[in-house]
Amino acid sequence: MPTLPIQINGKTYRIACEDGQEEHLVRLGQYVDHRCRQLLSSVGHVHENLMFVMVSLLIADELSDVSAELHDLRKALGAGPDEDGDGPSARELAEEKLARVIERLTSRIEGIAEGLERT
Template sequence: MAQITIEVNGRPYAVGCEDGQEAHLIELAKMFDHQVRQVGQDMGQLGDTRLFLMGALLLADELADARARLAANQAELARLQSERGRVEIRAVQALDTAAKRIEKLASEEA
C-alpha cells in the first residue's frame, strides 16, 4: 500500500492508497482542497471540521447532479435506441414493399 501526503487548506495529511493510485488520489485531493478553500472564502474560516463538512457536502451535491444527468442521458439513449429500432423496422418494411412492387411490375412486363 502506497503512502502519500496531500494538502488540504494548507495542512498536510498522510493518506494511504492502493499502489498505482497515487496520482488519482492527488487529483481528488486537489478537487477537495479547491472546494474547501472556496467555502473558506465564501463563509470565512469555520474550522477544519466544518470547512471539510461543507466542502464534502458541496462535492456530494455535484455528484448527485452528475448522477441525475447521467440517468437522464441513459434514459434518452434508451429511448433513441428504441426509436432507431422502430425506424429500421419501418425501413425494412418499406424496402420489402418496394421490392414486391418491382417484382410485380417486372412479371407484368414479361
C-alpha cells in the first residue's frame, strides 16, 4: 500500500492509499487544499483544527447537495408517464432536471479546475 505526500495548507501529510488510487488521492488532496485556501481568503487566519472542521463541513455540504439531487433524479426516473397525457412525462421532466444538474456540476467542476490551475 503506497503512501503519498499530500500538501494541504502548506503542510505535508503522508497518506496511504490502495494501489492504483494514487492519482485520485492527489486530486482529492489538491481539492481539499484549494478549499482551505478559499476559506482562509474569505475568513482570514483561523486555528488549523477549526479550519479543517470548517472545510470538512463545506465539503460535506457539497456532498449533501449532490446526494439530494441524485436522490431526486432517481425518484423522478422511477416515476411512470403522465397520467392524463397532457403534460410532459415523468421521464421528460427527469431528463430536463438531469440536464440542469449536469450543467450545475459542470460549472462547479470548471470552477474547481480553474482554482487548481491558479496554484
